[in-house]
Amino acid sequence: METDNATPRWLTEDEQCAWRTYLAVNRLLTYQMEKDLQPFGLTMNDYEILVNLSESEDLRMRMSDLATATLQSKSRLSHQITRMENAGLVRRENCESDRRGLYAVLTDEGMATMKKVAPHHVASVRKHYIDLMTPETLASLRATLKPIAEHLRTQRGKP
Amino acid sequence: METDNATPRWLTEDEQCAWRTYLAVNRLLTYQMEKDLQPFGLTMNDYEILVNLSESEDLRMRMSDLATATLQSKSRLSHQITRMENAGLVRRENCESDRRGLYAVLTDEGMATMKKVAPHHVASVRKHYIDLMTPETLASLRATLKPIAEHLRTQRGKP
DNA sequence: CACCGATGGTTCGAATTTCAACTTTCTAGG
DNA sequence: CCTAGAAAGTTGAAATTCGAACCATCGGTG
Numbered sequence: 001m002e003t004d005n006a007t008p009r010w011l012t013e014d015e016q017c018a019w020r021t022y023l024a025v026n027r028l029l030t031y032q033m034e035k036d037l038q039p040f041g042l043t044m045n046d047y048e049i050l051v052n053l054s055e056s057e058d059l060r061m062r063m064s065d066l067a068t069a070t071l072q073s074k075s076r077l078s079h080q081i082t083r084m085e086n087a088g089l090v091r092r093e094n095c096e097s098d099r100r101g102l103y104a105v106l107t108d109e110g111m112a113t114m115k116k117v118a119p120h121h122v123a124s125v126r127k128h129y130i131d132l133m134t135p136e137t138l139a140s141l142r143a144t145l146k147p148i149a150e151h152l153r154t155q156r157g158k159p
Numbered sequence: 160m161e162t163d164n165a166t167p168r169w170l171t172e173d174e175q176c177a178w179r180t181y182l183a184v185n186r187l188l189t190y191q192m193e194k195d196l197q198p199f200g201l202t203m204n205d206y207e208i209l210v211n212l213s214e215s216e217d218l219r220m221r222m223s224d225l226a227t228a229t230l231q232s233k234s235r236l237s238h239q240i241t242r243m244e245n246a247g248l249v250r251r252e253n254c255e256s257d258r259r260g261l262y263a264v265l266t267d268e269g270m271a272t273m274k275k276v277a278p279h280h281v282a283s284v285r286k287h288y289i290d291l292m293t294p295e296t297l298a299s300l301r302a303t304l305k306p307i308a309e310h311l312r313t314q315r316g317k318p
Numbered sequence: 319c320a321c322c323g324a325t326g327g328t329t330c331g332a333a334t335t336t337c338a339a340c341t342t343t344c345t346a347g348g
Numbered sequence: 349c350c351t352a353g354a355a356a357g358t359t360g361a362a363a364t365t366c367g368a369a370c371c372a373t374c375g376g377t378g
Contacts, residue, residue: 008278015289018301022288025304026185027230028311035315064326071186076365078328083364100326100373119167128314129181130174132307141303142177145184148291152187155287156194202334223356235335237358242334259343259356 029128036124040117045070045080046089047121050106050114053090059106062095066104089113188287195283199276204229204239205248206280209273212249212265219262221254248272 011019033044042050052069053059061069067077081104084090089110095101106114130138170178192203201209211228212218220228226236240263243249248269254260265273289297 008281009285011281011284011289014294014301015297018297018304019284019289021301021304021308024230024308025311026189028308028315030185031230032311032314062326063328067327071183071190073366074327075329075367079364082328095326098326098374100371102327122167122170125170125178126168128311129307130170130178132310133303135173137303138174138177140299142173142180144292144296144300145177145180148288149180149183149187151291152184152191152287155191156187204334221356226357232336233357234337234359238334241358254356257344257356259341261357 032128033121033124037117037121040113040120041087042113042117045072046084047117049080049084049104050089050110050117053104053106054111054114059111060093060103063102063104084110191287192280192283196276196280199272199279200246201272201276204231205243206276208239208243208263209248209265209269209276212263213270213273218265218270219252222261222263225263243269 030044037044037047048070049066052066053061063077063081064074066081067074070077072080081090081092085092088107090104091107093103093105095103133141189203196203196206207229208225211225212220222236222240223233225240226233229236231239240249240251244251247266249263250266252262252264254262292300
């Protein structure tokens with residue numbers, strides 16, 4: 001009995017190049033963003049959480065929702081919030097309506113940090129990504145990636 | 160003395176959406192690729208190293224070159240290779256011309272693993288990325304990302 | 319109302335990653 | 349030839365991440 005029953009459709013030269021380029025940008029960009037955030041003592045994860053909270057009603061979010069929004073596992077988020085709590089950026093607060101539940105709440109200090117860091121982060125995103133394309137290119141890139149994101153969301157179970 | 164001397168150029172709605180979509184695809188895709196490789200006991204990192212070695216002269220590469228090629232720190236690569244060595248996928252070999260140097264060499268088992276896994280991995284890349292676009296879209300995506308990769312390569316110091 | 323499977327979160331241990339030494343060998347300049 | 353620095357890799361400890369196990373509460377059902 002064979003384990004493979006067909007010749008695989010290998011990637012063409014172009015496809016391969018496209019894929020590898022994508023992977024490279026992926027890593028390099030992550031690296032760069034992380035590096036630009038470092039002087040402020042934040043990681044991308046930290047920043048993303050601050051953003052999510054700052055955009056939420058009452059500057060708070062349920063742990064699960066935050067985990068879903070940031071595509072992290074519950075476990076990881078829990079640790080993450082603990083660290084940020086120690087850093088004074090967020091605090092945990094009980095949920096009235098569901099006694100199992102907790103809110104992660106943005107503290108004043110967290111908000112202040114957010115406001116201080118945001119301009120730099122945005123500048124970084126521009127410098128290394130957005131401003132390297134024309135608006136048209138960016139739009140088409142977005143149009144390309146959007147459905148891929150949708151597709152992937154349907155694929156994944158809980159991380 | 161002001162720390163910020165200008166109003167930052169915030170992202171427009173569209174730019175923001177594009178950026179966030181990009182980040183999302185990034186994570187979701189990484190997650191998915193990782194997951195598809197898991198049944199074979201490999202990570203993306205493992206796989207990438209196998210690919211690099213298998214495409215190299217004599218199935219070997221200097222540790223530094225491999226680190227550069229895979230955009231990892233020396234330290235990380237060293238640990239990584241140690242793990243893969245324990246798994247029998249690669250072996251270290253001394254370098255004649257530079258006695259500080261080492262080669263990471265693909266073993267027969269490593270090559271066999273590579274051959275076994277590649278079709279599945281390629282299928283995964285197709286399913287979750289390549290085949291979700293037309294060839295034209297893919298080409299333009301590549302054209303967009305290529306210069307960004309170049310830009311980022313010039314930016315970074317050693318990771 | 320009592321039970322039971324699902325939900326929300328945390329925690330523990332193992333695996334991975336990072337960061338800062340550290341060792342050895344090269345290379346270039348005096 | 350000798351030496352100071354750079355380069356190649358490794359190492360060990362600390363931080364992060366992952367996965368599974370765990371505890372408590374919820375919600376629906378008999």
